[in-house]
Amino acid sequence: MPRTQVVPINDSKLDRQYELYIKLPQDYGKNTEVKYPVIYTTDAVWQIELLSGVTEFLMPKVILVGISWQKDMDENIDYGELREFASRFRDYNIIQSTNAEHQAKYKFGQASHHLDFVRNDVIKYVEKHYRVDPKQRSYIGYSLGGHFGAYTLIAKPNTFKNYILGSPAFSERSIKYIDELEGKTAPKQANLKANVFVSLGGLETSEADLTNRLVSILKRRTQSGLSLTGLEIIQDSDHS
Secondary structure, eight states: OTTEEEEEEEETTTTEEEEEEEEOOTTTTTOTTOOEEEEEESSHHHHHHHHHHHHHHHSOSOEEEEEOOOSSOOTTSOOGGGGGGTHHHHHHOSSOOSOHHHHHHHOOOOHHHHHHHIIIIIHHHHHHHSOEEEEEEEEEEETHHHHHHHHHHHHOGGGOSEEEEESOOOOHHHHHHHHHHHHHHGGGOOSOOOEEEEEEETTOGGGHHHHHHHHHHHHHHGGGTOEEEEEEEETTOOOO
16 A cells, blocks of 8 residues: 555564554655654454555544554464464454363463553554554454454553544453453543544344443443443444
8 A cells, every 4th residue: 555654563462463553644754743643453464454545535644553463472372374464363352261171272361461562662662653643543353353442442442532433342251351440440540532433234133232331331331431432333234
């Protein structure tokens, strides 16, 4: 893609290798006084091209940052066709799997570690090396990325100003975890300044209840200043 850089980045705490796909605005080099909003997204390989196409004309004055999956996964573990994105199950999930074999293989439930990486390595790198407006960070997460975004919003809401959560993937256990976490963190987060948009495909009938429960949890935060848009139902759309 034009004006796009691939930047290797290391998780400084866990020594894991990732990549950032950074797309700069067309006029980035012209006016060196301008600072730009940044849109961050997980699942970069799946999302960055779509976001690039959307923002090229609708939001041309924005920097895109796609965060890849881990690049140096253990070669001794047979992940099969899931190898390229095996780390997303570990990095985006907030709870461990009840399947002992799956848990041993994929190490579910390390979203807190990945959030530390995003806050302490990714965002700091971007804000050190590019002209950005640190008050205008946005996050777009889809499916498990939406799950991770919801966790980020509840655990460390000041990570981003705007959250777009598309078809966030939750289970009964994980939505219960979010509910309990919100109760624990709410007393410490009395003045939220975040905007949230949640969407779901109209054909995702089996996910509707869990997504509505997430929205109900988020509505409790509107009393603390959270601005919530949604749930927006995209008619005739499934999870993809």
